[in-house]
Amino acid sequence: MTRPWQLAFGLLLTALAGYVDALGFIRLSGLYTSFMSGNTTQLAVSLGQGTVARSTMPALLVIMFLAGSILGSGLSMVTPMRWATPVVLTYEALLIVGALAFGLATPDLGLASLFMALAMGSQNAVLGSVEGFRAGTTFVTGALHSLGQNIAAALTGRGAVFAWIGDAAVWAALLMGAFCGAVAYDALNLYALILPAGLAGLLAGAAALFTVARSPQPPAASSAQ
Template sequence: MNRSWQVGTGLVLTALAGFVDALGFVRLGGLYTSFMSGNTTQLSVFLGHADFAHVVLPAILIGGFLGGAILGSGLSILIPSPWATPAVLGYEALLILAALGVGLAIPELGIAAFFMAVAMGSQNAVLAQVKGFRAGTTFVTGALFSLGQKVAQALTRTGPPFGWVGDGAVWAALLVGAFGGAVAYARLELYALFIPAAVSGLLALVAAIFALRHQTMMPEPPAT
């Protein structure tokens, strides 16, 4: 997997995270499926107000995201390198479809949202650091800080003049994806989840083709 593929896939995945997060935000009335800082704050506020009836949903989302991060990272560790990315992406697509199926069958918000949070937690295991910026994550607070830091370095000529472009692209990808998610949910409601599931599945297929090509191009071990 070359750098161009990593960057492109990372930006698409960040947009996908924004899409799912916006959809979840609208559906869940102000909670998130990937932005766990916001959910943690909400959880703390509910606990502080002794509003225990509203504690359950943010706790479910946080637990689902953490569980997804563990499962996705476990897959990426245990599966051989060329096949880790398609495996995690395929797993993510199945989780999003599970969220759709459960959400249509059981209207309770927490159950479908749990699968969405697991999917978003898993996604973060797909790509690692790419030449100085983190692509493919489901959160961009760090990217936004890094953007400001690199702009300052560019302005003071202590860093590359365009070193901030990658972080800016990550933030913009989440922005565009979230806009798309809000528009899609307004028109399709929960069926809008077909879109990120299809995108993740397509990326898994492309990654599998790359992995297969990589495997066939590897030299055979010398005969003994």
């Protein structure tokens, strides 16, 4: 996959993460399906204040995100390298569909949010860094820090003038994804998960087409003389 396509994939996946995180945040009244720093803080506060019952959901979300990271990373490791991206994206799409199915069947158990966290943990195994900045991950704290560093370098003349644009785009992608997720959830409730599931599936298909197109072709048979 070429760099422009890697960048496009990464930004779309970051937007997808923001979308899913917004759904989880609204549904769980302040918890997250991809921002585990926030869940970890809420877990610690709940335990510190002695409200153990309130610590259950943030703990489960952290566990499911970690499980998703392990499963997604393991899947990418055992899959031939050129097929890792389409395979992990297909797995992520299926997990989001599972979140929708379980959420509709058992709306009071929180299974939709747990499957969403599992999917977001898996997504981080898809793409790594693209020419110096992270794209496709489910968090942007590192991108914001890198954005600040690159702006400082540009202002002091110690770095490229526009090196900060990539990190700014990653942050903006998460912001826009979360905005769209909030609007969609208000209109569609859990059915809003159809969009990220479809997007993950489309990206999986596109990645598979790239893989096939770039696969080495067998040499043509020479004609008999």
